[in-house]
Amino acid sequence: MIMGSTPWRISTRFAALSNPPTSNPDFKGDPMTKMTMMKSAALALALSIAGIAQAAAAGATMQEKMACRADASTLCSQFIGKPPQMQACLAQNKAKLSAPCRQVVEAHGG
Numbered sequence: 001m002i003m004g005s006t007p008w009r010i011s012t013r014f015a016a017l018s019n020p021p022t023s024n025p026d027f028k029g030d031p032m033t034k035m036t037m038m039k040s041a042a043l044a045l046a047l048s049i050a051g052i053a054q055a056a057a058a059g060a061t062m063q064e065k066m067a068c069r070a071d072a073s074t075l076c077s078q079f080i081g082k083p084p085q086m087q088a089c090l091a092q093n094k095a096k097l098s099a100p101c102r103q104v105v106e107a108h109g110g
Contacts, residue, residue, distance in 0.1 A: 060104065068101035 091110030
């Protein structure tokens with residue numbers, strides 16, 4: 001064992017796990033491995049951000065659905081179960097909507 005380094009137990013059962021992690025300052029890893037790890041981390045971050053943005057833009061909350069339930073069944077019943085078409089129908093009929101539903105439609109870009 002090198003002085004100042006973290007002791008690593010070597011297991012023959014899990015030999016792949018016996019290598020020190022790249023966060024160890026004594027580890028002099030392959031630059032390509034580090035680059036691949038950085039690219040993977042950047043990709044994971046980008047996908048997380050995209051997922052959050054999509055979730056925010058996609059569906060209405062249960063409270064929003066309840067605010068538009070009566071309007072949806074009266075004006076756009078043929079689109080129940082089809083969120084994109086329902087949103088478009090409600091936006092087209094915005095003048096006929098109740099005040100709470102109109103606020104929901106406007107909040108979602110309609």
